[in-house]
Structure formats: structure tokens, C-alpha cells
Amino acid sequence: MKEIQITAQNASEQVRMLYESAFPDEEEIPWSDLLRLIDVMPLDFTTYYEGAELVGMTIVYQREKLNWFWYFAVPEPLRGQGYGQQILTRLVHRYADRPMILDMESPEQPSDNLEQRRRRHAFYLRNGFRDTGVGRTFDTIAYTIMMTGEGQFTLQDYDDILADLRRHWWPDLNEE
Numbered sequence: 001m002k003e004i005q006i007t008a009q010n011a012s013e014q015v016r017m018l019y020e021s022a023f024p025d026e027e028e029i030p031w032s033d034l035l036r037l038i039d040v041m042p043l044d045f046t047t048y049y050e051g052a053e054l055v056g057m058t059i060v061y062q063r064e065k066l067n068w069f070w071y072f073a074v075p076e077p078l079r080g081q082g083y084g085q086q087i088l089t090r091l092v093h094r095y096a097d098r099p100m101i102l103d104m105e106s107p108e109q110p111s112d113n114l115e116q117r118r119r120r121h122a123f124y125l126r127n128g129f130r131d132t133g134v135g136r137t138f139d140t141i142a143y144t145i146m147m148t149g150e151g152q153f154t155l156q157d158y159d160d161i162l163a164d165l166r167r168h169w170w171p172d173l174n175e176e
Contacts, residue, residue, distance in 0.1 A: 001055070001086060006045040008035040014054055015047055022073035026139055033169055034059075041168050043070075048087050055083040058091060060100075061161070066147070067095045068161055069102040088127050092148060099149035103158075106135060106142040121146075134158060 006015060016031050029037065038045055041061065048056040055078055061068040069091065074084045092100070105111070107121040121144070125131075129146040132153040136143050147153050 001083075001090075002049045003090075004047045004049065006038065006047055006057075008038050011035055011038075011045075015057060018054060018057055018073055018075055019071070021076070023071065026141065029169065037168055041165075048083070050083070056087045058087060060091065060095065061165075063161070063164070066099040066101055066149075066153075066157075069100050072102075084123070085127070088123075092128055095148075099147050099151060099153070100129075101132070101145055101147040101153055101157075102129065103136070103143040103145045106144045108144070109142040 004010070019034070020028065020031065028034075037043060042063070044058070044060040044062055046058050046060075047054060048058075054075065056074045057071070058069070058073075059071040061070050072084070072087070074087070102124065104120060104124070105113075105117050107114070107117040109117075111117065124146050128148050130148075132145045132147050134145045134153055134155050134157075136145070136155070136158060145153060145158060
């Protein structure tokens with residue numbers, strides 16, 4: 001599997017389409033803002049290819065004490081074929097020097113995609129993540145926060161990460 005680091009200069013339409021199709025609008029940073037943030041934040045935006053075929057993308061917000069596993073997508077027709085597993089294994093090894101956190105739609109909140117949320121949650125548990133017991137609701141979506149490694153993760157830690165993000169990107173995040 002080949003990896004390519006994405007910059008504002010080499011981001012392709014194919015990568016944009018994967019990003020915009022994989023996440024609900026309310027969970028996306030607008031593409032133009034995301035490209036600007038690549039240049040002003042320590043973001044590891046990586047795409048993954050099997051031959052010439054785009055098989056996934058990740059964005060990790062690198063921080064001093066932990067890394068925020070911000071976005072992770074595999075094209076829908078390729079899901080369930082092991083690409084997500086391969087990509088996540090690479091990331092866990094790449095960032096083994098400090099904990100990695102992610103926030104995902106809660107597998108407990110009633111929703112139209114509840115089974116998908118539960119499968120995603122189980123996938124992360126199988127791959128070294130654990131529930132932190134910390135959650136947050138934005139708009140009407142409840143998120144659970146998971147992490148790798150030792151230690152605790154608090155709501156204050158999450159608020160600190162969001163404050164850093166706001167310094168670079170200012171829209172109202174509709175926090176409830």
C-alpha cells in the first residue's frame with residue numbers, strides 16, 4: 001500500500017470526493033477551510049493507494065501529548081475488504097509514542113445508522129482503542145471519545161483540543 005501526504009497543492013478532486021461522501025455535512029470542515037488548515041496546523045493528511053486506486057484517507061491532528069485521529073475514510077465499495085484494518089494498523093504504529101484519541105458518533109444514541117455505529121465502535125475496540133467515558137454532544141449528535149494507550153482523557157482535554165482548533169478555524173461549532 002502506497003501512502004501520499006496531502007497538501008493544499010496536491011489535494012485531488014478524487015480525495016475531496018471521498019472526504020465529502022464519507023462524512024455527514026455537519027461533521028465536515030468545508031473543503032476549502034480544510035485545505036487552508038493543512039498549512040497552518042500540524043495535520044497529517046494521508047491518502048492510501050493500492051496501485052492507482054484510492055483506498056483510504058486519514059487526517060491526524062498531531063499534538064504534544066496526544067494525537068487526535070480526526071478523519072478516517074475508506075470508499076464505500078471497498079469497505080469490509082481489509083483496507084481500513086491495514087490503514088488503522090499503520091496509524092497505531094506510526095503514533096505509538098503517545099496516545100491517540102478519536103471521537104465517533106455514539107453507538108448508544110438512537111439513529112438511522114445505529115448498526116453502522118456499533119460496527120465502527122467494535123472495530124476500534126478490536127484495534128486497541130478503549131472508551132474513555134467522556135462524551136460530548138454537538139447539534140443533536142452524541143459523540144463518544146475513544147483512545148489508545150495509558151492514562152485518562154477528560155472533558156477538559158477535549159475542550160483544550162477544540163480551543164486549539166478554534167484558534168485556526170473560527171466558525172461556531174454549535175456546541176450544546
